[in-house]
Amino acid sequence: MLELNPQTIAFFIFSVLTLGGALGVVISRNLIHGALYLIVSLFGGAGFFVLLSAPFLAAVQVLVYIGAIAILIIFAVMLTRSMTQMRELFNQQWWMSALVGVILFVLLAVGVIFPVWGANGSNPNVPVSDEVATTVDLGVALVDGNQYVLPFEVASLLLTAAMIGAIYIARDTEVSVDD
Amino acid sequence: MQTCINVVETLVPCLVQSGWNPGLAQFVSILLGVVLITMFPLVLVILLIWVERKVAARVQDRLGPNRVGPFGLLQNVADAVKLIIKEDITPAGADRLIYNAAPIVAMLSVILIWAVVPFSPVHIGVDLDIGVLYFTAVSSIGTLAIMMAGWASNNKYALLGAFRVVAQLVSYEVPFVLTLLVPVLLAGSMSMQDIVWAQLGMWFIVVAPVSAIIFYIANLAETGRAPFDLIEAESELVAGYNIEYSGMKFGLFMANEFIHAFTANLLFAVVFLGGWSGPGATQVPLLGFVYLMIKTAIVYIPSLILRATIPRVRIDQMMSFNWKFLVPVSIVNVLVMAALIKVVQLLGLTPPPDQATDLIANLPQAVVLLVGNIAIAAGVLAWLRNAGRRERMQSQSMVLEPEDEKALPATVGH
Numbered sequence: 001m002l003e004l005n006p007q008t009i010a011f012f013i014f015s016v017l018t019l020g021g022a023l024g025v026v027i028s029r030n031l032i033h034g035a036l037y038l039i040v041s042l043f044g045g046a047g048f049f050v051l052l053s054a055p056f057l058a059a060v061q062v063l064v065y066i067g068a069i070a071i072l073i074i075f076a077v078m079l080t081r082s083m084t085q086m087r088e089l090f091n092q093q094w095w096m097s098a099l100v101g102v103i104l105f106v107l108l109a110v111g112v113i114f115p116v117w118g119a120n121g122s123n124p125n126v127p128v129s130d131e132v133a134t135t136v137d138l139g140v141a142l143v144d145g146n147q148y149v150l151p152f153e154v155a156s157l158l159l160t161a162a163m164i165g166a167i168y169i170a171r172d173t174e175v176s177v178d179d
Numbered sequence: 180m181q182t183c184i185n186v187v188e189t190l191v192p193c194l195v196q197s198g199w200n201p202g203l204a205q206f207v208s209i210l211l212g213v214v215l216i217t218m219f220p221l222v223l224v225i226l227l228i229w230v231e232r233k234v235a236a237r238v239q240d241r242l243g244p245n246r247v248g249p250f251g252l253l254q255n256v257a258d259a260v261k262l263i264i265k266e267d268i269t270p271a272g273a274d275r276l277i278y279n280a281a282p283i284v285a286m287l288s289v290i291l292i293w294a295v296v297p298f299s300p301v302h303i304g305v306d307l308d309i310g311v312l313y314f315t316a317v318s319s320i321g322t323l324a325i326m327m328a329g330w331a332s333n334n335k336y337a338l339l340g341a342f343r344v345v346a347q348l349v350s351y352e353v354p355f356v357l358t359l360l361v362p363v364l365l366a367g368s369m370s371m372q373d374i375v376w377a378q379l380g381m382w383f384i385v386v387a388p389v390s391a392i393i394f395y396i397a398n399l400a401e402t403g404r405a406p407f408d409l410i411e412a413e414s415e416l417v418a419g420y421n422i423e424y425s426g427m428k429f430g431l432f433m434a435n436e437f438i439h440a441f442t443a444n445l446l447f448a449v450v451f452l453g454g455w456s457g458p459g460a461t462q463v464p465l466l467g468f469v470y471l472m473i474k475t476a477i478v479y480i481p482s483l484i485l486r487a488t489i490p491r492v493r494i495d496q497m498m499s500f501n502w503k504f505l506v507p508v509s510i511v512n513v514l515v516m517a518a519l520i521k522v523v524q525l526l527g528l529t530p531p532p533d534q535a536t537d538l539i540a541n542l543p544q545a546v547v548l549l550v551g552n553i554a555i556a557a558g559v560l561a562w563l564r565n566a567g568r569r570e571r572m573q574s575q576s577m578v579l580e581p582e583d584e585k586a587l588p589a590t591v592g593h
Binding site for chain 2: 068075
């Protein structure tokens with residue numbers, strides 16, 4: 001049933017990267033190591049996007065998640081120097097995260113084995129659409145009135161608001177406006 | 180007649196004919212293509228370092244390397260051998276895995292870019308649909324490598340150097356990406372090969388000079404070249420993020436820096452100077468490769484002279500130059516260019532598809548966009564003049580009424 005073609009091999013490599021990286025994030029006590037494992041995991045995710053014929057999303061995954069967010073996390077951890085040397089647990093809430101993780105895993109496993117929530121209901125072998133979308137299609141979809149223009153604008157507005165908020169918080173309050 | 184599409188398409192039938200397994204033949208020929216593209220920058224770097232040393236020497240009225248081989252050409256081969264046989268030291272308290280992985284990741288981030296460089300109409304690693312986005316994404320991994328090196332070295336100067344790099348590279352990525360949007364808009368595609376094809380009639384540096392200048396500056400900063408070489412400011416950081424590295428690991432960082440600088444200029448040539456385009460390049464693809472290298476040299480050599488002549492800027496000056504000047508200008512530039520391209524399309528000034536490679540047919544569009552660029556440049560210059568004048572007025576009034584509480588501690592004594 002399982003064909004051993006290059007795609008399957010690539011799928012397994014990316015699975016190992018994603019799951020292994022994710023496991024490393026949870027297990028490692030060193031925050032920098034955790035952040036680096038996160039990058040490995042995100043890189044595996046980018047690989048999945050390539051396998052799913054979505055190269056745009058793969059590049060964005062690398063650019064935004066690895067190139068910006070992960071770097072920012074590492075930067076924040078490094079600036080709090082005491083955190084990088086931390087070895088012991090600093091709270092007792094690990095069981096709660098474990099519980100949430102297990103529940104999520106069970107939900108996903110059930111969702112994969114008994115597909116009832118998908119776009120095609122309980123018929124997962126039929127693809128939702130035969131169209132092969134290109135980057136141009138994606139761009140058009142984001143600005144098309146019948147498609148995703150509203151979510152796109154809401155997200156842009158939210159990001160702008162977040163940026164203004166960040167600038168306001170980071171601003172030196174002692175400097176007056178006319179200075 | 181045998182057609183040559185690429186290494187894979189040409190080599191596989193030959194190997195299969197001589198009795199190879201088709202899968203294996205495919206694998207070997209892809210591997211060969213990958214090795215070819217990867218080895219090229221690695222071999223080129225030896226020449227690049229020689230060129231850099233020669234140019235720097237000429238600027239400083241010296242001869243540069245001239246003992247080993249003709250014109251000192253083999254000097255860097257000797258240096259590489261020296262680096263390999265040096266002792267490899269890992270500092271105490273270093274994070275071994277990350278420390279050893281950092282030079283490799285740094286090299287990787289630059290070499291991977293070469294996969295999408297169009298050397299000629301037919302020679303390209305892979306013509307990705309998202310080529311421009313791909314190289315932006317891949318080069319952002321370089322930041323990560325420097326961060327890893329700085330942190331894993333367990334050295335405060337290395338860490339300080341890494342902090343600076345991240346601040347610098349992440350900041351300059353913003354104008355870098357914003358200006359790249361303009362060629363993408365003009366070509367209507369993110370594929371590198373399409374961008375070159377779109378420039379057969381008119382190079383984008385003529386159509387969008389403001390973008391080209393900003394891209395060049397952002398490129399200098401992204402590659403950490405003077406005047407933006409704060410990454411390794413000797414006077415402040417001893418050596419920067421790679422201070423603890425020795426032997427070939429240091430060599431890798433070094434080579435990475437040179438290859439990155441060359442790659443950045445190569446991309447400039449591809450995106451703004453028409454890449455491989457030139458007389459006869461579509462008929463004789465190899466000629467395209469020569470054109471590309473000549474164009475790259477035309478932008479690469481000035482960057483070397485810049486490096487040898489311009490002093491280093493201060494970190495705060497560099498950051499405010501980026502955030503208060505380059506980013507606003509590049510945002511305005513993208514907005515104006517996008518609007519103008521739309522206007523040109525509506526007015527029907529774009530060359531018809533069958534004459535896209537004709538210089539005359541491209542002229543109306545180019546003239547309109549060029550005028551738009553001149554307007555942007557004039558606006559920016561006027562703004563700069565006003566800002567400069569305001570600053571001078573302010574400093575004059577500061578001299579008249581000294582405000583002691585605002586003076587910096589270092590200047591109070593004078």
